[in-house]
Amino acid sequence: MTLESKIPTGPLHEKWDRHRFDLKLVNPANRKKFNIIVIGTGLAGASAAATLGELGYNVQNFCIQDSPRRAHSIAAQGGINAAKNYANDGDSIWRLFYDTIKGGDFRSREANVYRLAQLSVNIIDQCVAQGVPFAREYGGLLDNRSFGGAQLSRTFYAKGQTGQQLLLGAYSSLMRQVNTGKVEIFPRREMLDVVLVDGRARGIVVRNLITGELESYSAHAVVLATGGYGNAYFLSTNAMSSNVTASYRCYKKGAYFANPCFTQIHPTCIPVHGTYQSKLTLMSESLRNDGRVWVPKEPGDKRAPEQIPESERDYYLERKYPSFGNLVPRDVASRNAKEQCDKGKGVGETGYAVYLDFADAIARDGREAIAAKYGNLFEMYEKITGEDPYVTPMRIYPAVHYTMGGLWVDYNLMTTIDGLFSLGESNFSDHGANRLGASALMQGLADGYFIIPYTMGGYLAGTHLPEVDTSAQEFAESENRIREQVDKLLSINGRRTVTDFHKSLGKILWDKCGIARDKQSLEKAGKEVAELREEFWKNVNVPGDAADFNQALENAGRVADFLEFGELMVKDAIGREESCGCHFNTGYQTEDNEALRCDETFCHVSAWEYTGPDSEPVEHREQLHFENVELTQRSYK
Amino acid sequence: MSNQTINLTLKVWRQNKNNPRGSLETYPAKGISTEMSFLEMLDVVNEELTSQGIEPIAFDHDCREGICGMCGAVVNGRAHGHMPETTLCQLHMRHFKDGDTIVIEPWRARAFPVIKDLAVDRSALDTIIQAGGYISINAGGAQDGNTIPIPKENAEKAFNAATCIGCGACVAACPNASAMLFTGAKISHLALLPQGRPEARKRALSMVRAMDELGFGNCSNEAECELECPKGISITEIARMNREFIKAAFL
Ligand SMILES: Cc1cc2nc3c(=O)[nH]c(=O)nc-3n(C[C@H](O)[C@H](O)[C@H](O)COP(=O)(O)OP(=O)(O)OC[C@H]3O[C@@H](n4cnc5c(N)ncnc54)[C@H](O)[C@@H]3O)c2cc1C
Numbered sequence: 001m002t003l004e005s006k007i008p009t010g011p012l013h014e015k016w017d018r019h020r021f022d023l024k025l026v027n028p029a030n031r032k033k034f035n036i037i038v039i040g041t042g043l044a045g046a047s048a049a050a051t052l053g054e055l056g057y058n059v060q061n062f063c064i065q066d067s068p069r070r071a072h073s074i075a076a077q078g079g080i081n082a083a084k085n086y087a088n089d090g091d092s093i094w095r096l097f098y099d100t101i102k103g104g105d106f107r108s109r110e111a112n113v114y115r116l117a118q119l120s121v122n123i124i125d126q127c128v129a130q131g132v133p134f135a136r137e138y139g140g141l142l143d144n145r146s147f148g149g150a151q152l153s154r155t156f157y158a159k160g161q162t163g164q165q166l167l168l169g170a171y172s173s174l175m176r177q178v179n180t181g182k183v184e185i186f187p188r189r190e191m192l193d194v195v196l197v198d199g200r201a202r203g204i205v206v207r208n209l210i211t212g213e214l215e216s217y218s219a220h221a222v223v224l225a226t227g228g229y230g231n232a233y234f235l236s237t238n239a240m241s242s243n244v245t246a247s248y249r250c251y252k253k254g255a256y257f258a259n260p261c262f263t264q265i266h267p268t269c270i271p272v273h274g275t276y277q278s279k280l281t282l283m284s285e286s287l288r289n290d291g292r293v294w295v296p297k298e299p300g301d302k303r304a305p306e307q308i309p310e311s312e313r314d315y316y317l318e319r320k321y322p323s324f325g326n327l328v329p330r331d332v333a334s335r336n337a338k339e340q341c342d343k344g345k346g347v348g349e350t351g352y353a354v355y356l357d358f359a360d361a362i363a364r365d366g367r368e369a370i371a372a373k374y375g376n377l378f379e380m381y382e383k384i385t386g387e388d389p390y391v392t393p394m395r396i397y398p399a400v401h402y403t404m405g406g407l408w409v410d411y412n413l414m415t416t417i418d419g420l421f422s423l424g425e426s427n428f429s430d431h432g433a434n435r436l437g438a439s440a441l442m443q444g445l446a447d448g449y450f451i452i453p454y455t456m457g458g459y460l461a462g463t464h465l466p467e468v469d470t471s472a473q474e475f476a477e478s479e480n481r482i483r484e485q486v487d488k489l490l491s492i493n494g495r496r497t498v499t500d501f502h503k504s505l506g507k508i509l510w511d512k513c514g515i516a517r518d519k520q521s522l523e524k525a526g527k528e529v530a531e532l533r534e535e536f537w538k539n540v541n542v543p544g545d546a547a548d549f550n551q552a553l554e555n556a557g558r559v560a561d562f563l564e565f566g567e568l569m570v571k572d573a574i575g576r577e578e579s580c581g582c583h584f585n586t587g588y589q590t591e592d593n594e595a596l597r598c599d600e601t602f603c604h605v606s607a608w609e610y611t612g613p614d615s616e617p618v619e620h621r622e623q624l625h626f627e628n629v630e631l632t633q634r635s636y637k
Numbered sequence: 638m639s640n641q642t643i644n645l646t647l648k649v650w651r652q653n654k655n656n657p658r659g660s661l662e663t664y665p666a667k668g669i670s671t672e673m674s675f676l677e678m679l680d681v682v683n684e685e686l687t688s689q690g691i692e693p694i695a696f697d698h699d700c701r702e703g704i705c706g707m708c709g710a711v712v713n714g715r716a717h718g719h720m721p722e723t724t725l726c727q728l729h730m731r732h733f734k735d736g737d738t739i740v741i742e743p744w745r746a747r748a749f750p751v752i753k754d755l756a757v758d759r760s761a762l763d764t765i766i767q768a769g770g771y772i773s774i775n776a777g778g779a780q781d782g783n784t785i786p787i788p789k790e791n792a793e794k795a796f797n798a799a800t801c802i803g804c805g806a807c808v809a810a811c812p813n814a815s816a817m818l819f820t821g822a823k824i825s826h827l828a829l830l831p832q833g834r835p836e837a838r839k840r841a842l843s844m845v846r847a848m849d850e851l852g853f854g855n856c857s858n859e860a861e862c863e864l865e866c867p868k869g870i871s872i873t874e875i876a877r878m879n880r881e882f883i884k885a886a887f888l
Contacts, residue, residue: 051776066697067763069803070705086783122779129779131772131832133796140786158796164704165799172771179767187760210752239699273640274670278677279701349640380702383727386672449776497687499680543687548654549695549753552687 003256003607003622006410007111012628013093016115019411023458031056034460035219037204039191039246041068043163043441044424045225046170047448053177055453060217061174062186062206064241069171072227072239073444076163077284079147079155080441082120087144087153093117096154098629100439103329104404104432105581105597106631107259107605109624111411112429116439119446124156126449130169134158148285148437149327155438160284160376166441170448189215190554191246193478194222194253194420201420202468205478207486209554212547214479216470220460221419223452224250225444228403228425230263232562232569233514234506236400237269237282243558244565247407247426255415256607256620258408258428260565261573264435264582265515266401267333270384271353275503280399281384283356284377285437288326288333290361290370291394293317295354299344305355305393316340324636331434331582331595332636334398338515341397348395357393398515402440404431404582405572408607408622412455413447416607419459423447428605433581486546489556494539498556501536505529505559505566513570518586526570533563568608568617575619578602592637599631642668643735647682649694650742653753661740671731675718676701676708678730695754703727703867706802709809710755711742716806716865724804724867744805746814748852759805761851762819768847769840770823772832791829798826800868807862807870813854818862820848821878822870828881838885845882 008019026034034057038049041063049061063071083096097117101108124142128134134156135143147155158165177183189206195216196202203218229244230236251257268283294315296308316336318325328336337354346352362370367390371378378389385395406428407415413429414421424444431439512525536559544550579588579595580602588596605622645666652659666682673681676698683693699707703724710725712718718728733739741755749757787795799822807818824841827833833840856875863872 054775070707074705075700124782125779128782129774131827131830133792133799136789136792138789140788141783175766176771241699273672276677276681281702386731497684544692
């Protein structure tokens with residue numbers, strides 16, 4: 001199968017308009033004849049389900065949590081970008097497009113990213129109309145801030161809780177549709193398979209997480225908006241239930257998986273402090289606007305920070321990148337922190353942390369000014385660590401945060417399975433090899449409010465879809481396969497817990513397929529993951545039974561998929577013999593240790609096809625064409 | 638960071654198919670690092686129970702950073718434990734002492750039936766929102782965001798009400814299991830914004846009615862909800878809801 005991106009022809013700025021005109025429409029009276037399944041209630045899923053309901057389709061919307069409002073989008077802190085140019089500081093759709101393409105190190109599609117920048121403007125309007133309480137200025141107008149090293153102020157925010165407020169906005173629209181009867185919600189359900197009939201996605205099988213029963217649902221199309229897979233690393237800033245299961249099981253049914261090795265590691269998180277730790281907490285990137293990053297000059301210097309004189313500190317980002325300093329992009333900041341710690345200069349009990357110091361900012365602007373900007377973040381830090389960052393420098397370390405990889409989709413956001421769409425973080429589409437701050441929320445909402453409503457119509461109106469219900473044998477087959485796996489997991493009765501396996505997998509991936517990679521260690525990682533998986537199926541201990549609320553069993557299914565998927569990540573990383581964005585292969589770097597792309601050979605998306613449990617996945621390549629921007633080497637010196 | 642370990646005795650509510658009435662069971666929690674969160678402490682206990690062949694304790698949780706509202710339990714009689722403005726996942730073990738006994742129970746309210754152990758069904762809260770906790774606007778119909786100026790002060794008040802995480806601690810803390818703080822926060826958030834005014838009347842009436850029908854109790858001004866709310870939502874939101882309701886019902 002060749003990958004058809006279905007990018008419309010014509011000039012960049014006209015593509016989406018033309019395409020919307022070319023897409024067939026479903027007559028409003030006919031929409032109620034179509035059933036659509038949406039999995040996920042994050043920004044992407046909730047906005048899609050609500051909007052499709054508004055249009056008159058019958059929507060069934062599923063999520064793992066007990067309420068759609070708890071999807072992990074709720075945790076996003078910093079903000080959402082939009083090319084409104086309210087600040088009059090030179091922003092435009094073109095500039096947001098360019099920054100996003102460049103930030104992604106030229107590994108995303110021009111047409112998709114341009115459309116995203118165009119739609120960013122409508123998103124803000126939509127959210128304001130829903131009652132999202134964005135930050136405002138004294139004149140009553142919307143406030144903007146600069147974020148993640150951007151040189152202009154295009155980020156809209158609601159204190160440090162932007163994701164929460166945007167999600168509650170989408171959730172309120174969703175609840176309105178539930179009230180009208182157009183959307184039905186199914187919380188505490190985990191999708192475990194997509195069901196194909198005549199080669200098209202026609203339904204799903206979920207496990208009811210309260211009763212343990214398997215339930216089948218049929219539809220005319222299926223939309224996956226199940227978020228990212230950062231938890232492959234065990235420790236990440238993702239929620240505990242974030243998983244690859246939904247996407248991975250679609251992959252096993254024929255959806256190609258694109259760029260699985262592209263993982264973003266966020267530089268400012270609270271460091272790991274013990275083996276019992278269950279997750280890592282992000283400290284907003286905005287802190288780098290005023291905090292100075294440093295380590296002691298001498299490796300092994302264990303003095304308290306205040307006892308290390310100025311002359312014995314290394315402000316390594318300021319030293320190495322005089323023009324961007326502490327505001328270098330996420331990937332560069334993360335890589336440098338690791339490098340310092342690997343040299344033995346890390347601080348704190350584990351030696352895997354660097355200081356983020358506000359002493360100078362407090363001396364310059366006063367404690368009050370700093371508190372006004374970062375008060376809630378400082379409190380959160382103190383709550384977790386028991387230390388006061390007004391007095392002692394924060395300790396931070398990079399953590400897995402976001403996955404740019406995901407299911408391959410065309411311009412319509414459809415995967416390689418007909419009738420299966422993928423939105424939000426679960427698809428691969430817009431962020432290339434590195435995502436810019438405040439752009440995931442933008443993408444999720446663009447996909448859900450403004451893209452899928454059109455492209456779904458185009459699919460349904462242009463496709464002959466015979467009636468299918470859950471009595472089709474494909475549903476029973478799928479249920480049986482799932483039941484077998486569940487029974488197997490419960491029958492092993494081994495000696496290691498699911499979490500224990502998950503931690504081991506996380507360590508392999510973090511050490512060898514993390515911030516910096518090289519061929520040799522990646523190959524080793526591939527072997528280790530395979531061995532671990534083999535042991536898992538012999539030695540895992542999953543307590544309880546199938547017909548019950550059984551969290552260990554839920555987790556076991558997710559970890560089983562991570563164990564297969566981990567190998568795919570590693571394989572993808574080995575295959576990409578260049579460095580780009582977050583994929584830093586130490587074998588490919590410039591003299592200044594920056595990522596060295598190889599555009600002649602690797603200016604493509606790698607999309608992997610599943611070929612069965614005992615054979616190797618096959619790589620397909622979608623060549624990326626840049627007609628509107630010039631490929632340049634990123635430099636932050 | 639002073640990393641110490643402490644030993645505790647847990648008395649945990651266990652309730653499942655085989656024990657439908659539920660009972661408190663006692664488990665030791667040994668070698669707990671004071672740097673752990675409360676949920677990490679439960680993780681450690683669960684790993685230990687699993688290896689002893691005892692079913693782990695079921696408890697809801699997800700983001701583990703205090704924002705998703707999924708976690709919650711009554712700890713020594715207090716919803717989310719004794720620290721102010723803290724969810725259970727953000728409660729750290731440094732606030733407990735070696736030798737302490739900790740009693741852990743699920744939210745208790747007629748409208749929140751127990752599913753298993755500490756996990757309860759809070760879908761009644763979604764039902765309240767369905768009754769009117771939204772502004773009726775379809776995607777695509779919005780005007781430019783800056784055509785509706787909103788005084789900063791009102792925007793901030795609306796934001797404060799909107800920070801509710803829907804965890805249900807207010808209901809669990811209330812002697813009458815009332816959902817007034819939850820409902821009041823949503824009604825206030827939308828009533829304070831010009832976009833929310835056109836439907837304010839209808840919203841107040843139908844949300845309050847839904848709340849009553851779902852089996853939540855009445856407010857008798859105990860203010861326990863405000864005390865236990867992990868987001869510090871104030872009972873002035875209840876007063877505002879009452880004003881909106883009275884305006885809608887009688888004016
Ligand atoms: C701590 C943190 C801070 C962030 N801050 C920002 C920021 O400031 N700006 C920004 O732009 N981005 C930010 N991001 C990134 C951004 O929040 C996410 O990329 C985005 O919210 C993902 O949205 P989503 O709708 O794709 O998925 P999610 O919000 O993760 O939702 C996934 C949904 O799918 C459901 N689901 C998953 N698997 C299954 C299954 N098998 N069966 C059924 N349902 C399933 C879940 O229940 C959930 O409803 C942040 C991320 C984190 C972790």
